[in-house]
Amino acid sequence: MVRVSNGLVGILNFVTFLLSVPILGAGIWLARKASTDCERYLDKPVIVLGVFLMLVSLAGLVGACFRVSWLLWLYLLVMFLLIVILFCFTIFAFAVTNKGAGEALSGKGYKEYRLGDYSNWLQKRVNNSKNWNKIKSCLIDSKVCSSFSYKYLNDTVEKFYYENLSPIQSGCCKPSNDCNFTYVRPTEWSKPAGVTYMNQDCNAWDNNKSVLCYNCQACKAGLLQNIKRDWKKVAVVNIVFLVLLIIVYSVGCCAFRNNRRDNSYGYPGRWK
Known part of the structure; x- marks a missing residue:
């Protein structure tokens, strides 16, 4: 019986995978249709983001639903690094935008x-x-x-x-x-x-x-001034996103622990 934590990780990563498809598509569209240097400047980050989300969500989906422990471990490692990076960026964004006003x-x-x-x-x-x-x-x-x-x-x-x-x-x-x-x-x-x-x-x-x-x-x-205003908004969104990531990471840790326990008991049909 698939435990609740594994099912939640699978569902969350399936949703993330679906979101990555239009993001990747938008990046490819920009690369083909861009007519100015400014538009071309955006296509590569969007494509990288789309590919990153797709690969990470696939790792989490397969690792949780098919009990592939090493994939789930890799997924948790990437999630942990993402949490650290977002936390540091949020602190940095507030630090560099605390000065300046019209x-x-x-x-x-x-x-x-x-x-x-x-x-x-x-x-x-x-x-x-x-x-x-x-x-x-x-x-x-x-x-x-x-x-x-x-x-x-x-x-x-x-x-x-x-x-x-x-x-x-x-x-x-x-x-x-x-x-x-x-x-x-x-x-x-x-x-x-x-x-x-x-x-x-x-x-x-x-x-x-x-x-x-x-x-x-x-x-x-x-x-x-525009950057200051936008970065503050991004920092606030990052805080909300960080809370969600930490929750998903915690659920993922439970799923990983479930995988290890099942593998140690040698359940049939499980990855060893």
């Missing part, structure tokens, strides 16, 4: 962001030229500022200043408030000639649609 501006509906307000680890990642050039290419490909310009095209300067802009829109698609440029359109500002600015972002601004403020420190800060 600066509220008087008479403005949006905030502005300063790169120096964020953790040194995150700053180093975006200050690396190779990393930032890839990120900048993705931002341009995503047309974040083009859609921003279209959305607020008919705004007067007074109305524009009260818009609730996203961190990336605020940092990458318009000049810093310090520059005091004259508003023409959301992504077009009149820049006085011969003026020296303390804020280097003012010098970096250009009305060219492929330049704008993509080279500004504020743009990097806006991206980090």
Whole structure:
């Protein structure tokens, strides 16, 4: 008679196996259909995740239902390592996102962001030229500022200043408030000639649609604000996922103990 723990492990891994199929399919679809470097950047991690889930779930399914002890042992080892990795990542995510916040501006509906307000680890990642050039290419490909310009095209300067802009829109698609440029359109500002600015972002601004403020420190800060928000959400989800993994791992340990006990008694039809 198959014990409850073995049955639970089998059911859970069967569900995981079913989930791995669309994940793997999505990765293969991205690899074939991707038209930009940003989309191609996503296909390999998705494929790896799909294959990983498929193999681990198969190991757990076969090990629990057919009493293959070495497969169940391998499954438990991978689960243990996954728990450790997720725990470390969750702590790391909270640690690197505990700094940084937007600066509220008087008479403005949006905030502005300063790169120096964020953790040194995150700053180093975006200050690396190779990393930032890839990120900048993705931002341009995503047309974040083009859609921003279209959305607020008919705004007067007074109305524009009260818009609730996203961190990336605020940092990458318009000049810093310090520059005091004259508003023409959301992504077009009149820049006085011969003026020296303390804020280097003012010098970096250009009305060219492929330049704008993509080279500004504020743009990097806006991206980090997005990353901070998303990583905190991921960290919370990880905590829930960790609890579930620990429960599954505990049930798996019971199933492994059952397998060893049955094998030691030499039950017919069991793997030895």
